[in-house]
Amino acid sequence: MDKEVRVRFAPSPTGPLHIGGVRTALYNYLFARQTGGKMILRIEDTDSTRFVPGSEDYINEALAWLGITIDEGVREGGNYGPYKQSERRSIYHEHVKILLDAGKAYVAFDTPEELEAKRKEIKNFQYDASTRQLMRNSLTLGEEETKRLIDAGEKYVVRFKIEPGTDVTVHDLIRGDVTINSSVLDDKVLYKSADDLPTYHLANIVDDHLMAITHVIRGEEWLPSAPLHVLLYKAFGWADSMPQFVHLPLLLKPNGNGKLSKRDGDKLGFPVFPLEWHNPVDGSISSGYREAGYLPEAVVNFLALLGWNPGDDREVMTIDEMIRDFSFEHCSKSGAKFDFEKCKWFNHEYLINMDDAKLAGLFMPILAQHADSAKFSHDYVTKAVSLVKSRITFVKDLWDQAGFFFEAPTAYEEKDVRKRWKDDTPKVLTELIGVLEGIADFTSKPSEETVMSWIEKNGYPLGNVMNAFRLTLVGACRGPHIFDITELLGKEETIARIKEGIAKIKKADA
């Protein structure tokens, strides 16, 4: 029997999650749920200088909003903790020692300044087998001197000693075999004494191994260092249990200039973060999909299809369908430009397919901002919402479209008045009031029949009467079927609005 699938999403707490990171998390999640495996959230805080307070809470909240549930993590616990790298120092110490003792890593004392100087001095300088003899490290200094310097408190790093001249192959589930020669790899820093923390590479391999990760699903930016990771697995003797690698294509900016990043903030004209982010460092605020009015299901659906497809023409899919049909075979290899228009369309689709009562519930807070929402029953709001939802992209658009159900027009669209308000309109509408008063059943159909036959009998121009009527009810020539409006408004309010319109609307150019 195959061993249980265990995947991890491993963000670093250097700010909010961006939409590309969300997509990576989502693919991990889809795969975990499909296989009945575990989804692990690991916090990779090995760069103490880039730590941003609030990031971890943000990550948790964002994933929760999107419905990406976590099985093991800092908050969830689990048998493979701790799940935060800064709490795993002793584990890394042990593993650094293993490599050091085996001669597969060495200590280096070169300062950042010295390294910078070397890079200027030698073009294409790389700290590797060809240059390590020129540097200040345990290989050139000897065991005794190295020990003396460390004891004297000199800052150092531990570097991975890469043997040059061998081909390293990484098998990627999306791309197939990727082979590079170890000579192009540098002796990567594995650990830095300055903050007593490992770098990504060491921590990542050690943790993935110890946490029994079976599939490493991450962004393509990691592909170049994947061979290094393979070499590390081998150095530790873990080659047999090495996870499968899956490098996802990157999410690119719409203009095709590079990958989407946190730093894009609001510059692109759309949010790059799932949730609004309040930067604790400079106080700036970046918009989020949640606050912009997106439904998490729509964002998830859109993101899922950016780099993956179900193999047929389906686009609007439930999360269960995505879980069932997800596969790496149908993941694309090339980067995907972010199409904000399509994202909006998904939101529109989810909104119009949503249960009316639920949609009304989402609209309530917005309604409360504009009107006295207590005056209206949930049933009334639900009906109003159902009549206009086909024309919205965001929940907040509902006020623009349905506001007249909650508030009589205070102004009338000038363009429409000019076109539809004629000299005899007040007279005709006054007559209409009489007709409406005589209607016993004020629901849509009977009302329409009565009014239509009245118009026909008198030979009035249909367009003008109806549009003038609409103008008094809505304030403009737009909105749902007019008798659906009058039914919901009720006879009293309908007539009151006509009277108000007759009194207030002045004929254009008069």
Place this chain on the structure above:
RNA sequence: GGCCCCGUCGUAUAUCGGUUAGUACGCAAGAUUUUCAUUCUUGAAAGAGGAGUCCGACUCUCCUCGGGGCUACCA
């Protein structure tokens, strides 16, 4: 500069050697509608270029070009 990945309509993608190269978003036109939308119909729109392999290439190989990534004591 070096190394790696990628390359089908504007965008996201289908096609896994043989298709009138399909779908969706967006765009345009038309129909429906007393209005605005919705909806429906139609249309414009693609295999980067060049060599091969093959009876036959979008599909396989190579080169060129183009895009992207990595190249830190960041992840």
